[in-house]
Amino acid sequence: xSGLAPARRGLRRWGTMPPYSIEHARAGLRxxxxxxxxxxxQFPGYEIQIVAPExxxxxxxxxxxxxxxxxxxxxxxxxxxxxxSFKVYLNAYxxxxxxxxxxxxxxxxxxxxxxxxxxxxVRGEFNVRGSMRSTIEARHGRPRP
Numbered sequence: 001x002s003g004l005a006p007a008r009r010g011l012r013r014w015g016t017m018p019p020y021s022i023e024h025a026r027a028g029l030r031x032x033x034x035x036x037x038x039x040x041x042q043f044p045g046y047e048i049q050i051v052a053p054e055x056x057x058x059x060x061x062x063x064x065x066x067x068x069x070x071x072x073x074x075x076x077x078x079x080x081x082x083x084x085s086f087k088v089y090l091n092a093y094x095x096x097x098x099x100x101x102x103x104x105x106x107x108x109x110x111x112x113x114x115x116x117x118x119x120x121x122v123r124g125e126f127n128v129r130g131s132m133r134s135t136i137e138a139r140h141g142r143p144r145p
Contacts, residue, residue: 027060028098
């Protein structure tokens with residue numbers, strides 16, 4: 001069995017894995033990632049949308065790659081997220097074992113901490129795996145109608 005991937009060791013029968021642990025649940029939440037840089041906003045009352053269709057990370061349980069589209073919408077306060085730093089930040093997830101839900105909530109947390117928007121929505125639309133796809137959305141504040 002030494003040739004099996006670490007996530008596959010300890011299988012009781014084909015297709016079953018050991019139960020999820022608190023380590024799986026917390027995976028990636030404290031992983032070091034590049035800093036999100038900002039620049040001073042010059043205008044009030046508008047919305048920014050960033051779409052990143054090539055998001056990748058790793059499942060902390062199976063070690064398999066996850067793919068999806070991350071969309072960040074926000075109304076800037078005094079600062080805007082600098083796009084190159086956001087790209088570098090998102091690309092760093094390629095080596096992070098993190099669940100979809102944790103990734104979306106961590107991205108929201110990090111964007112809010114970096115630029116303090118009036119509101120922010122992060123949406124992750126993850127590709128099909130095992131005949132299912134997932135969409136996760138996290139919010140900070142509420143957009144104006």
